[in-house]
Amino acid sequence: MQAGASARKLHARFFAAGFKELDPKLLPHGEEDSGALGIPVVVRSRSIGGRVLEISLSRQPGERIVMLARDMTEVDKQEANARRAQRLDGMMRMPHQVSHEVGNMIGIITGSLGMLEKISSLDSKQQRHVARIRKAAERGKSLASSMLSVASQQTLTPVEADVGSLLCGMLDILEMATGPHCKVRLDLRDPLPQVYLDPALFEQAVLNLCLNAAAAMPEGGEILVGAHPKQDMLAVEIQDKGIGMSPEVVDQAFEPYFTTRSNQGGTGLGLAIVYGFVRQSGGQISIHSRLGEGTIVEMLFPVLSKTPWGA
Numbered sequence: 001m002q003a004g005a006s007a008r009k010l011h012a013r014f015f016a017a018g019f020k021e022l023d024p025k026l027l028p029h030g031e032e033d034s035g036a037l038g039i040p041v042v043v044r045s046r047s048i049g050g051r052v053l054e055i056s057l058s059r060q061p062g063e064r065i066v067m068l069a070r071d072m073t074e075v076d077k078q079e080a081n082a083r084r085a086q087r088l089d090g091m092m093r094m095p096h097q098v099s100h101e102v103g104n105m106i107g108i109i110t111g112s113l114g115m116l117e118k119i120s121s122l123d124s125k126q127q128r129h130v131a132r133i134r135k136a137a138e139r140g141k142s143l144a145s146s147m148l149s150v151a152s153q154q155t156l157t158p159v160e161a162d163v164g165s166l167l168c169g170m171l172d173i174l175e176m177a178t179g180p181h182c183k184v185r186l187d188l189r190d191p192l193p194q195v196y197l198d199p200a201l202f203e204q205a206v207l208n209l210c211l212n213a214a215a216a217m218p219e220g221g222e223i224l225v226g227a228h229p230k231q232d233m234l235a236v237e238i239q240d241k242g243i244g245m246s247p248e249v250v251d252q253a254f255e256p257y258f259t260t261r262s263n264q265g266g267t268g269l270g271l272a273i274v275y276g277f278v279r280q281s282g283g284q285i286s287i288h289s290r291l292g293e294g295t296i297v298e299m300l301f302p303v304l305s306k307t308p309w310g311a
Contacts (some may be wrong), residue, residue, distance in 0.1 A: 095294035181220025189228035216242025
């Protein structure tokens with residue numbers, strides 16, 4: 001405390017009134033009212049700015065009540081991320097099972113089509129019907145493949161990769177894909193550690209995230225694609241200054257088929273596929289967003305010296 005500063009007592013009920021999760025009547029009020037607290041109480045209070053305080057009350061001998069307040073913001077985020085990852089991993093198992101069933105049925109269809117096509121007596125109309133069925137089967141096969149991507153079961157071809165070179169090499173594609181009103185800028189912190197991942201799927205993930213960033217800025221703006229070391233991981237971030245997302249939307253953003261742009265052709269698979277790729281690559285992914293302020297999507301990949309593949 002600085003010299004000359006003074007401390008003053010704050011009435012317990014006055015303090016508690018600032019937290020809607022805490023009933024002020026639990027606390028003492030004057031000498032006659034010792035408060036209604038019986039068993040210990042623990043509550044968490046979330047402020048508009050996102051700060052989380054954990055307040056615990058317990059009654060001590062002599063009718064005293066001890067109140068402890070702890071800043072649990074980071075712990076609360078970690079717990080929420082762990083619950084979200086557990087929920088998503090459970091959701092991803094279902095597309096994996098369904099994709100195998102669909103693949104088996106498509107195999108029967110394409111096998112039967114092959115036998116039909118060997119029959120020389122098919123007239124032109126029948127051949128057109130067979131061609132339509134084969135086209136529909138190929139689309140079904142593609143759908144099953146995308147379901148495997150969502151389920152983190154796609155086939156990866158990982159190599160030792162220089163993420164900086166990959167990002168520089170796809171800059172032109174990103175600028176064309178995001179349109180004339182958006183500017184893509186790279187922020188690469190040299191030297192970047194090597195990672196072990198599938199370059200094609202990594203580029204597809206970055207492209208999907210940049211397209212989402214562009215969609216969040218209808219009037220255009222800058223999309224910042226950054227990469228830098230972060231502890232024993234390599235962080236790749238895609239940042240925009242768009243419309244942002246509410247906490248409820250962020251919580252569901254990686255779920256398969258969840259979209260806020262269904263009227264614009266959104267399928268709800270883009271972020272789910274990115275999530276599946278990152279998790280299958282041994283990494284983590286998170287979204288930091290506020291309404292009206294923009295969004296940062298962060299992908300974390302194990303650096304090569306720390307990954308089991310590079311051991």
